[in-house]
Amino acid sequence: MLIKLELFGASRDFNNTNILEFNFKKVISIKDFRLEIIDYVKQKFNNNQDFIKIVNSSVFCSEENEIISDNYKITKEQKIGIIPPIGGG
Amino acid sequence: MLHTKIIDSNKDKILISKADEFIKSSSFGASIYFLGTVRNINQNKKVTGITYDVHDEMVLKSFTEIYSEANQKLGIEEKAVFIEHIKGYVGLGDISIIIAIACAHRDQAYVLSRFIIEEIKKRSPIWKKEHYEKDESSWLKGNPVLNEKI
DSSP: EEEEEEEEEGGGGOOTTTTEEEOOOEEEEEEHHHHHHHHHHHTTTOOOOHHHHHHHHOOEOOSSSSSEEOOOOEEESSEEEEOOOOOOO | OOEEEEEETOOOOOOHHHHHHHHOOOTTEHHHHHHOOOOOOEEEEEHHHHHHHOEEEEHHHHHHHHHHHHHHHHHHOOOEEEEEEEEEEEEOOOOEEEEEEEEEEHHHHHHHEEEEHHHHHHHSSSEEEEEEESSSEEEEEOBBOOOOOO
């Protein structure tokens, strides 16, 4: 199951293409997905604590543009957005 | 009456004249224009510009939700609200957001304008990357979005 993580704000520094791709064999919760992203960041950026903090302080949004909780289960291939702390205006 | 739009700074600009055209009506006695602009100093660093990142769909959705909530919470029925936010690079002094309000009375207009900008700050997925004269560009620390369960 291919999950595309769309990057926004500070998380755009995780990748040049603004999308990260993850492949999972089974259904995964947002809580576990967050841990997978942290693993990616740890490996790719030498345990960069600022990046880990960004992942931990972010929420996620579904393809329907709804904020989804840590209990939300990703059951099919889709695009998920990561929403780091905001501050526009 | 609501107008919302994300303006890509590479293609377009936020224009006060457009807002003026939208909210102008003889049934409203009070108009307020709130403009957010890029200032030259932040945290003792000389700023040269800001790049705004935006989740377009969620931002537009949040603007509509804020407008609807204003109806319920503030009870201002007759009003015109024009909201545009920039995305992309914006230079010093340029407009990043406009909130133009027209209501029957001034009290309503002030309250509504303040309500909308404060809610946008709290809820709309918009991020700023500041560019400096001497230092490396950096994303500003924001406020975490509340995790709503669905």
